[in-house]
Amino acid sequence: MxxxxxxxxxxxxxxxxxxxxxxxxxxxxxxxxxxxxxxxxxxxxxxxxxxxxxxxxxxxxxxxxxxxxxxxxxxxxxxxxxxxxxxxxxxxxxxxxxxxxxxxxxxxxxxxxxxxxxxxGGSVTTDALAGAADREWEGLVGATFPGLYAMIATDYMHRYGLTREQLAMVSVKNHANGAKNPIAQYRKEITVEDVIRSTRVADPLRLLDCSPVxxxxxxxxxxxxxxxxxxxxxxxRVLASAQACDTISLHDRRDISTLDATVAAGKRAYAQAGVTPKEIGMVEVHDCFTIAEICAIEDLGFCAKGEAGKLTEDGQTALGGSIPVNTSGGLKSCGHPVGATGIKQVAEIVAQLRGEAGARQVDAEIGMTHNVGGTGATVVCNILGV
Amino acid sequence: MVGIISYGAYIPRFRIKTEEIARVWGADGAEIARGLGVREKSVPDFDEDTITISVEAARGALARRPLDPGEIGAIYVGSESHPYAVKPSAAAVGEAIGATPVMTAADCEFACKAGTAAIQTGMGLVKSGMVTYAVAIGADTAQGAPGDALEYTASAGGAAIIVGNDDPIAEINHTCSYTTDTPDFWRREGQEYPSHGGRFSGDPAYFKHVQGAARLMLEQMGTTPSDYDYAVFHQPNAKFPTKVAGMLGFSREQITPGLAVPRLGNTYSGAVPVGISATLDIAKPGDRIFVTSYGSGAGSDAFDITVTDVIDSDVFNRNAAPTVEQLLANPVYLDYALYAKHKGKILMQ
Amino acid sequence: MSVPRYWRKQQNRYRLRGTHCETCGRYFFPPRNLCPTCRRDGTIVDYEFKGDGKVRTYSIIRTASEDYDLQTPFVLAVVELEEGTCLTAQVICTPEEVYIGMPVKKAFRRIIADGDAGVIVYGTKFVPA
Structure with a gap:
């Protein structure tokens, strides 16, 4: 090769x-x-x-x-x-x-x-996106895409004690990054209060937990x-490009709160690149919903299961933290044109590694991308380096 | 002898109070509730209709007496609110309870007596040996136009009666009917709500036909009201069945167990089958039940039923499905706005 | 709603009819015609689930697509059936009632209707047991 x-x-x-x-x-x-x-x-x-x-x-x-x-x-x-x-x-x-x-x-x-x-219209969008999950056995019974991720959030919060505020901090951090990104859809900062007071979409997720259209x-x-x-x-350099799949439906997963395809694609990518999570300087993860970023940080090995809320609260995933996550603003603030997101993530890491990321520049030599299809039925992880 | 093998009822959990409906139309709710003898009525959930009510009722009957659904040779669903104008509710029920494909099925309509017409049809098939078991269902998500008198009572619910020959929990000693062409209540094809003849639906309609069938039964059986422990009459409100019972010589005590209407409203085709269910919920072996339905248009079916030892035997488990009393307990009350949303009365784009 | 697509799965939706692998003992709902564990060595037979289970996780859906809009807010859950398999379904109860581990049993309900003139899709939801 x-x-x-x-x-x-x-x-x-x-x-x-x-x-x-x-x-x-x-x-x-x-x-x-x-x-x-x-x-x-x-x-x-x-x-x-x-x-x-x-x-x-x-x-x-x-x-x-x-x-x-x-x-x-x-x-x-x-x-x-x-x-x-x-x-x-x-x-x-x-x-x-x-x-x-x-x-x-x-x-x-x-x-x-x-x-x-x-x-x-919004209803067609909701319906089309539901096709990313199992249309026959999830979509048809009324499962929306936010609803499926909300069920991950319910399970996760119940098991690991993640707080509503910690979940909101993911969105707040991504908006802070997006505010510095000239191509971002929402170039504005928001507060924890804004998130937890925004419209309820699918409990426990609210509008500002969700990536936009x-x-x-x-x-x-x-x-x-x-x-x-x-x-x-x-x-x-493309140090690794790895892909993994999992069950199409959330209900068939081994563990509701772990995206096994993320774990598999991540491990494959690390092996291919010959690096460990510690050597990754920044990562663009698939934060289609705030809970998705929490799961991704853990499933990619940046912290132990159950600790991503704390890591976020401590500012370790922000610019200047130990592992900056979603310097572009992520799907939440930069926007999520579904088919384009995986490429935009690569472009962001390339810009960062070239030193062209302006106000959101991170000093790093290796970066990673994590792109999820559905509720984790397909995951692509890429590792890039100077 | 042909009889009832099992039974099951179903009532949605939502209710609206008579006074809440009256409030919207500027009427005196307490007076209307007193006049009709109806305090509240059931309202279907957004995802409930005559088919779902029928399936839940039939499943209740099968839970009380597990029999091979493959031996069900006929299913008849009596209703005036079949979800489809063309496409049988009965076939969907058959599929849902595992009785398909070797069975016959059809939907019946005779205003509020389609459920008892289904029982008679099933009896005929069982008696003739054409089928082992027939499932007869009366169920409705009844319609009453906003502001019309019917709106205070038109409710949702139903019951399923499994008719068969072997070890019935209640033998049906006899059935007879009384039918004329009397337009007291009707709904033309394509119309959303029924029309009715106001006070014309009383004497020349309900009272004439219920008494006609009931007196025919007493005469053919050589019985008097005192020979029966319980009596169930069609109950569009509490006033009519109470009055007709008195006219025929039945006591308030005889009709009370089978009178669900004060807390349920009028489930149309479901009314008498639910009344039979409520009576069977408390009946003892040897109890004799007198039943007369009424369907506008107009006719009445009468039944003479005797409860057997089987109802308390090992082959039948009354507790395996909810009683009418349990179904009526712990309702969720709706205000008129939510009721209108449930019933699809809000004009939407 | 495509009529054949709905009709084909009717018994599965109406009666929780899934499948069972006689080789390894796994139960499947939604039904699978190939056991993912045994693959071609598996023997798949039909199996009708009893319909008793418990809520494994849930969400209250506040915003839904048009077909489900009238029902919001409604409870969506992953229900774990007694036989050990999980499915996604609505639970008929108030948002305040539902909790992880709540025992539920099957109920026959309308799932969606294709407008005022199209077919009605019926199927299984759950109610508190």
Whole structure:
């Protein structure tokens, strides 16, 4: 296997992009990544696009070709493929791209993700996202996505004594980071009080525990490390890209409060990179809900089970803490255009490792991403280093 | 002899008080409650309808007497609020209790006596040897237009009676009916709420037909009211059955156990089957029960029933399903706004 | 709601009819036609669950999609059946009543209706036992 580097990144501004269409969002991100890599589109060998539900959100399938077409990449008739694993669709695109470059099949590959969620009403969004879990045996009985994570939170709080305030602190911390991120959907700080007084969505989760509905796209360009310096002075190495799966339904899990797929993908990634959690300088975790960040911090081995609430309360996951988590603002504050999230996480770590993260810069040499599909049925973990 | 093999009732847990309905329409609730003899009525949950009530009632009957559902050869569901205009409630009930596919099924409608019509149909099939067991259900999520007199009583509930030949808990000694074409209450196809003839639904309708069937029964059986321990009459309110009982010579004591209407309201097709259930909940071997239903349009079915030793034997467990008294206990009260939401009376986009 | 999709699982939803692996003894609801433990060595047979269980975890759903909106707030739970398998279902009780470990039993209810003209999906929910 060849060593692989990320040589270009592009992320659109996240938010309610009323004037921008699904396809144009991606074209914007792709062009930014190519610009960043100082590269021509003609040099691309293959394209992977993460997208969860264009079929529900914009009634469009056949995303690979559509995106390649509007990105001006059909001249060479490159392979263009959509990857889908609900909210981990972007992570999947990255891993597919990594695999084809590492194996020697391709040299230059673009991995992107895009979601246009605001063209439909809230009820359709809720319904479409419920498809990330088991439609037949969870969705049909009335399980919403926040509801499923809320059931994790109920179990977790009951077993480990996590307080409502500690849960809120996850959101407060992510908003503090997002306030410093120019592409974030919610560039504003909030308080614990704001969170615990926000609208109840699915007890114990409230509105400010939940990631928002977001339009956005992100793209990164990968190539073999040996070619990387043709495109950039600051190539970032992909030290690991690992994926794991678990039962589609929460009710079939061994342990409600542990995402075994996170544990498995994390272990695989650490082994592949030859590092331990202690050596990770920062991590972008999948905080689709505050409880998800709590579980992720533990399941990735940054602290023991039951201790992530305390770690958060002590400020250890904030900028300047022992393990900064979600410097981008996370899904909560930066926004969560479902298919784009996994790629945006990689772009954030790359920006951090290049020293281009501005007010949220962390001094670290190794960073990690953690992208979850559904309630943990698919997890992709990547480790990147300078 | 053909008889009742088992029975089960079901009543939703929600109630609205007569006075709360009266408050909305600016009427004197205490006076209406006193006049009707109905203090409160049951209201279905958002996810309850005639099919769910029927299934729960039938499951209660099967819990009291576990028999092979495969031996159920017929299911009839009597109701005037079948969730589908076309597609049988009875087939869904059959599927839910495991009686499908070797069985016959149909929905019955005869206003408030569709449940007793189902019992008679089942008796015929059992007596003729066509089926081993027949399940007869009377259930309704009754409709009454907002502001109409019916709104004070139209409620939700039902009961299932399993009819068979072997070791019944109560033998059905005889049944007879009295039917004419009398338009005292009706609902045209496509209409949401029923219409009624006001005071016309009294003498020429309820009282004429209930007395007609009841007197026919007494005459054919050669009995008098004092030969019976209990009597159950159709109960659109408490006033009518109490009055007709008096006219026929039955005492208040005989009808009280089977008179659920003061706390339940009028469950339409479910009313008499629930009344039979409430009576069987307390009956002893040897007790004789006189039953007369009434369905607008109009007709009455009468039954002469004798409780057997089987009701207290090992093959039957009365405690395996809730009694009507237990179903009526600990209700959750709704105000009119929530009641309107439960009944789908709020206009929504 | 697709009619065949609903009809196909009718008995499973109505009667908690799941499956059982005779090889390893595991019970499955939702039903599986392949035992994840024994795979091709497993012998799968139908099994009707008794319907008694307890709440393993829960949430009170305050915001739901259109089909369930009228019922909010409602209790959603992971229910562990006596036979040892878990499923997701609604529990019919007030938000204040539910707790982890609460004993529940099955109840037959409407799940959703496809508008005013489409099919009604019935199935199993739970009530406090």
């Amino acid at each position: 060849r060593e692989v580097a990320v040589v270009g990144i592009g992320v659109t501004e996240f938010g309610e992009k009323w004037e921008t269409s699904f396809r144009n969002l991606f074209v914007e991100a792709g062009a930014m990544a190519l610009e960043d890599a100082n590269m021509s589109g003609d040099q691309i060998d293959e394209m992977f696009v993460g997208n969860m539900s264009a079929g529900r959100f914009v009634l469009q399938e056949h995303i690979g070709a559509l995106i390649a077409d509007y990105a001006g990449l059909v001249g060479n008739h490159i392979p263009a493929t959509r990857t889908e694993a609900a909210c981990a669709s972007g992570g999947l695109a990255f891993r597919q791209a990594y695999t084809t470059v590492a194996s020697g099949l391709n040299d230059i590959v673009i991995a992107g993700g895009v979601e246009k969620m605001t063209d439909v 977001t339009d956005g796209a992100a793209a990164v360009i990968l190539c073999p490390m040996e070619m990387a310096r043709q495109f950039t002075d600051t190539p970032i």
